Amino acid sequence: MPSDFQKKLWEMWEQFWKWVDEQTKGEPWDLVHMGDSLDGVHHNSTSQITHNLEDQRDIALDILRPIVAKCKKRGGRFYMIRGTPVHSGESGCDEENIAQQLEATPNKQGNHARFDLWKDLDGSTINFMHHVGTVSSNAYEATAVNKELTEMYVEAARWGYRAPDMICRAHRHRMIQIQIPTAAGRGWAVVGPAWQGRTPFAYKVAGARVSTPQFGGYIIKKTHGVLHTLEKVWSISHSEVEI
Numbered sequence: 521m522p523s524d525f526q527k528k529l530w531e532m533w534e535q536f537w538k539w540v541d542e543q544t545k546g547e548p549w550d551l552v553h554m555g556d557s558l559d560g561v562h563h564n565s566t567s568q569i570t571h572n573l574e575d576q577r578d579i580a581l582d583i584l585r586p587i588v589a590k591c592k593k594r595g596g597r598f599y600m601i602r603g604t605p606v607h608s609g610e611s612g613c614d615e616e617n618i619a620q621q622l623e624a625t626p627n628k629q630g631n632h633a634r635f636d637l638w639k640d641l642d643g644s645t646i647n648f649m650h651h652v653g654t655v656s657s658n659a660y661e662a663t664a665v666n667k668e669l670t671e672m673y674v675e676a677a678r679w680g681y682r683a684p685d686m687i688c689r690a691h692r693h694r695m696i697q698i699q700i701p702t703a704a705g706r707g708w709a710v711v712g713p714a715w716q717g718r719t720p721f722a723y724k725v726a727g728a729r730v731s732t733p734q735f736g737g738y739i740i741k742k743t744h745g746v747l748h749t750l751e752k753v754w755s756i757s758h759s760e761v762e763i
Contacts, residue, residue: 525717525756528756529715529717529735532735532736532754533583533715535752536736536737536752537587537590539752540737540739543739543750544594544739546594547594548594548595548596549591549594549596549739550591550596550597550598550599550639551587551588551591551596551597551598551599552599552601552637552639552648552688553584553598553599553600553601553624554601554603554648554650554688554689554690554712555600555601555602555603555604555607555608555612555615555650555690555691556603556604556607556608556615556650556690556714557580557584557600557603557608557615557618558573558576558577558579558580558607558608558614558615558618559576559607559716560573560576560606560607560608560609560614561573562606562607562721563606563721565719565720565721567719567720573609573614576614577614577617577618580618581618581621581622584618584622585622588622588623588624597625598622598623598624598625599624599625599634599637599639599648600615600618600619600622600624600632600633600634601633601634601635601636601637601648601649601650601690602615602616602633602634602635602650603615603650603690603691604650604651604691608633612633612635615633616631616632616633618633619632619633620632635649635650636648636649637649638684641740641742641747642742643742644685644686644742644747645682645683645684645685645686646684646685646686646687646688646740647672647684647686647687647688648687648688648689649687649688649689650689650690650691651689651690651691652664652665652668652689652690652691652692652711653665653667653668654691654692654727655727656725656726656727657726657727658727658730658731661694661696662696662698665689665696665698665709665711666698666700666709668687668689668709669687669698669700669707669708669709672684672687673707683707684707685702685704685707685708685747686707686708686709686710686740686747687708687709687710688710688711688712688740689709689710689711689712690711690712690714691711692711693713693714693716693733693734694711694713694731694734695711695712695713695734695736695738695751695753696710696711697709697710697711697749698710705745705746705747706747708747708749710738710740710749712736712737712738713734713735713736713737713753714733714734714735715735716733717733717756718732718733732755732756732757732758733755733756734753734754734755735753735754735755736751736752736753736754737751737752738750738751738752739751
């Protein structure tokens with residue numbers, strides 16, 4: 521049976537997708553899953569609902585199928601990004617299985633779960649990948665995100681291809697956005713929240729152990745030629761104060 525926390529998290533999940541419906545107002549939208557669609561068996565952990573990866577995949581499919589179906593019914597495409605190997609299998613093998621069953625849009629190599637996605641949104645280019653640098657102090661939370669965006673610009677200049685207008689990352693489970701002015705208007709780096717509570721592993725990681733987890737997601741839109749995001753993020757309180 522689900523715990524009180526899991527019931528609350530599921531309530532947030534349902535509220536999030538109602539919010540997406542309200543914000544998109546019947547318009548078509550693409551869906552990008554940013555990776556780690558199952559938890560795997562990692563770091564000698566025992567906190568998963570099951571260590572049977574087949575069961576974990578079935579749970580992921582049950583949760584994601586209605587959302588993917590809604591996306592496709594609206595005329596959108598579904599993309600799956602490969603996450604961390606300890607969660608999604610080496611080279612994303614477990615995530616590839618889920619992506620195939622959900623009929624995610626494959627890349628040119630035929631992979632349904634991919635390491636990166638370059639996506640056009642009404643003339644703007646967005647780059648999606650799972651990983652981004654982490655930080656042990658929340659005071660420097662923006663550093664690795666700005667560094668990632670800067671490195672994308674350096675590589676684009678070095679090899680002569682168009683730099684992305686926005687980069688989207690995951691992995692850190694905390695929402696943050698960086699904006700810098702560019703000749704095209706502005707450059708964006710976005711790291712999204714996740715749908716996982718604080719695990720025993722997080723309690724020994726500097727920064728993570730003192731912060732409450734974040735849940736939710738975001739919508740990327742282009743309105744009047746301007747790229748921007750809409751986000752819905754929740755957190756939960758720390759443990760109760762005891763007397």
